[in-house]
Amino acid sequence: MQADIQELARELGLGLDILGCIQCGKCTGGCPISITTALNVRFLVYEALVDALPDLGEMEELWDCTCCFTCVERCPKDVRPAELIISLRSQLVESGKIPGTIGDALMSIFRQGNPLGFAREDRAAWAEGLGIKSARDGCEVLWFVGCVPSYDMRSQAVARAAAKVFQAAGVDFGILGTEETCCGNEVRRVGEMGLFEMLVEEGKPVLESVGVPTMITTSPHCFNTFKHEYGLEETEVLHYTQFLARLIQEGKLSFSGKVAKRVTYHDPCFLGKQNHIYDEPRSILQAIPGVEFVEMDRVRERSLCCEGGGGRMWFEGTNTEERLAFQRVHEAAETGAEILAVACPFCMSMLEDAVKVQGLEDRLKVMDILELVAEAL
């Protein structure tokens, strides 16, 4: 059993190392949901190690993991504990034992190329009338918009802000429009390896056929999988915060307006902890005239997960009362910030909901960095 799971993980291309584990508890101690849910990844590794895993179908908490990878970042023995959860999920996917909402999202991705249940033909509807060209017409930079910014009303505003910012900076960019298909980052993390492989097989040639040296993504999740899991050797993959920080530094993006607000920033796990991009988002915010930038207590490597990753956008979780995003927005409000800046569509969704539920709407507004930049142009 132990050998089976280790072998399965290897076959899935994961670096999981069950035999390296010394049961120190660093993983569970840092797991953001280990207090609010029954998930104990340290214990799970032990159960795998001694062939004592329980019936996985009964463990609903396996779907609680947000794949923030705090455990992977901190494990002193480089065991990569979260990858055990991904391996176990893949077994559940194989046997069809997955939460219905996750199943729906996967089916939607398979049929329409997005998890939100919208039609593929409508993917670029948000861009109409904005003068955004197709990447097929030739461009220097390919902008991978992503599923949520393409379809979700709140995030579409971020996409439109992005277009405005790129145009203002004179960037020669294009989008794939209806050719754009889900990147599969969360697909892989809920363990649907077959679908992920298909998305890579079909998506990679599309991206490569555009033939541009630089691709930017709106979402840290798309960024993560394109950068590490697609093998795009000819393309430099950048998250938009890296791209904008570079434009500002090179003097290509300047501000004539201002945002006279106190702003704090929430690190997305897939940008921060997993890709160590901490400085660029902050440098952009600090470059915006009028912004008074303040930090929360838990930032950068100690940032608190919003609970939206790893398939959690499609699964409520076993504890809906004590959401991490609730804690997070209170922490943001305590800094006296009027704006909680984010750089990820999932963080936007989780934190904006939390602001509403926690009754902080009159004190705190969640905005993407792109929106703040657009406002200050």
Next chain:
Amino acid sequence: MIESAMPNRQPAIEEGDMGSRPRIGVYICHCGANIASTVDVEAVVEFAKTLPGVVVARHYTYMCSEPGQALIKEDGAKLSLDRVVVASCSPRMHEPTFRAASQEGGVNPYQFEMANIREQCSWVHHDPDEATAKAKILVAAAVAKAYRLEPLEDREVGVTPGAVVIGGGVAGMVAALDVADAGFPAYIVEKSDRLGGRVADLNRTFPDLEPVAEWLPGLVERIQSHPNITVFLNAQVAQVEGYVGNFEVTVVENGGGEEQGSKLQVGAIIVATGYKVFDPQRKPEFGYGVYPQVITTLEMERRLAEGDLSVNGKTPEHVVFIKCVGSRDKQLGNPYCSRVCCMISAKQAQLVRQALPDARVTVFYMDVRAFGKRGEEFYDEARRAGVRYRRGNVSEVYRRGDRVVVRVEDTFLQRTLEVEADLVVLAVGMEARDDADEVAALLKLPRSADGFFLEAHPKLRPVDTAMDGVFLAGCCQAPKDIPDTVAQARAAAASALIPLLRGTVPVISETAEVDPELCAGCGMCVEVCPFGAPALDPLWGVSRVNAVLCKGCGACAVTCPSKAIQVRHFRPDQILAQVDVLAG
């Protein structure tokens, strides 16, 4: 004595050898049944007798035994042998044995050659016919080489009395003291402005809570007043030349902005450069440098010495220790145990219990390693003093009001906790110093994967290095506590005293030599030599090999584009004769 001073030339051929045929004795060993049960030793003997130059061939049960060696000695004298071949085991163990026996039989010990018909034949082959055939070839190859071997001389070189000790911490001071007490000059080169090293930053020591102030000043005083010890403070070793027995160490003192250099002549060098305290900012999850409540064990030493444990003017109600900070961590590249942070935590936790009887003291651990004399007892005492040990590797520290929260899974409870604390002590480990690169380059010291200096053998040569005459003491070799450091320092001193007391050191004879007629002076040998043995003669523009530095590795010989360099005992004609037989 020093051969580099002599002009390079082809080796002299002894009178008796001139024009006369070599007289070779061949001895086949049974090694009990190890060889003889697979190889037909009698057949090999009969075959050996047919080889060119072989005067006598015999077989015997154990050639390494007294009677076996006696065969070589007697034949050597009686038959006027000038070369000996023994076919037995690997030369690793018994080459010195048979060289000595050959010498006693009147044969130059460098005209001895060994054929390995055990590891390379009888142990790995099962078919007796094939094994015997292979043994014959191996013997023939050894005979072919022996035929062409030339006599070499054992060599020795005089030793300059005295030792340089790099580092003035406990390891360096103790080592210097032993060298000095044995009657030799000892020079301590210390980078900082004081003696005492890291131990001077400590308050009390485990496992007895003894104040450092009770013994360290006395040790420093003995160093300062010792007539044989010279201390250089604010000083560094800038250059090391020479070899075991005769080093020239250039020391640069940087006092008051003025640089001053001294050249020290010594026979041995002891490296006692110590360690670097792990910087906990590399573990950002602990919030060190962010929260005043989070300090290191070294900072705690100072607070305990000053008797001030308050944080923001408040007496702590809960003090938490986090162990293994920067240690046992693959991701940091520090996979090793610090070997001290368990005991330091046990010590400080007890002292906190004494200083603040009302405060709760918790030690979070992955494992408790209480090894060493009185280690486990000390751990018992800590728990009995009311220190709470809880198993779990703390994952994160963050703020809650004016306290901090330690987020950790108690792995026995199987529950993640947010433990509020007023003072969090990080038990930081040890790392190789940043200047270990420079020291390693100066002394050509190899390092282990963890960055510390590498001993010559983990068990049998723990204070020696790959460089003869250079010894290791203390935490520059690996993390260790004070008793282990002192033990190793005294071992290093004892080892350094061996050449100093003998007054001479043996040097190998199988060294490289340059034919000045062929040398083009390109200097490639100088670049490739790991021991600094060859140097270009500024007058003649050709390379000369310092035979005392040369280890006979042959790197220069294979690099030399004009084939001007040969290694004695491994000359091309000797090797090729062997190859011809093996390939034929």
